Amino acid sequence: MSRRRETRRHRLPDLNLTPLIDVVFNLLIFVLVTASFSQPDSVPTELPRSSRASPGGDAIVVMVGPTMAVDAEPVTWLTLESATRGAIATRGTTTALLIADRTLPTGTLVEAQDALARAGITTMRLATEAVR
Numbered sequence: 001m002s003r004r005r006e007t008r009r010h011r012l013p014d015l016n017l018t019p020l021i022d023v024v025f026n027l028l029i030f031v032l033v034t035a036s037f038s039q040p041d042s043v044p045t046e047l048p049r050s051s052r053a054s055p056g057g058d059a060i061v062v063m064v065g066p067t068m069a070v071d072a073e074p075v076t077w078l079t080l081e082s083a084t085r086g087a088i089a090t091r092g093t094t095t096a097l098l099i100a101d102r103t104l105p106t107g108t109l110v111e112a113q114d115a116l117a118r119a120g121i122t123t124m125r126l127a128t129e130a131v132r
Helices: 002-009 016-037 078-093 106-119
Strands: 058-062 066-071 073-075 095-100 122-125
Touching: 002 095, 058 073, 058 078, 066 078, 073 078, 078 106, 095 106
Parallel strands: 058 095, 095 122
Antiparallel strands: 058 066, 066 073
16 A cells, blocks of 8 residues: 555646647737837838938937927927927937938928027937938
8 A cells, every 4th residue: 555655646747838838829929910010100201311320329319390209209399499408307318319301401400400409409410211
C-alpha cells in the first residue's frame, strides 16, 4: 500500500496550455490589426521637400494653415500666443516644429513665426518631407 501512495505523490498534474496559447495569439492579432488603423496626423498636409529633413525631437508641434493647432490642441490666430506660452510652461522647451502645407503663403508662415517668437519660442524648425 505504501508504494501506491508514493506514486500518487510524485505524479505531476497535467496542465493544458492550448487555450492559453489561443488567447494570446488572438490578442496579438487584435493588437496588430488595430494598430494599423491609427493615423499620425489629424490634418493631411503636403510638406515641402528637402534633402536635409530631420525629425522634430522634443519640440512643441505647431500646425499652421487653415486649421491651426499647438501640440494637437486646436487654436486660432487670437489664441496662438497664449497656447504656445502654455505649451512652453508645460513641456519646458522653447523649440517649435512648424508644420505647414506646401501651398501656404509665405506671409502667413512669417506671421506665425512672429507670434511664436513673441510667445517665447527661441528655435523654430520647419517640417519637411525627405527627398527620395
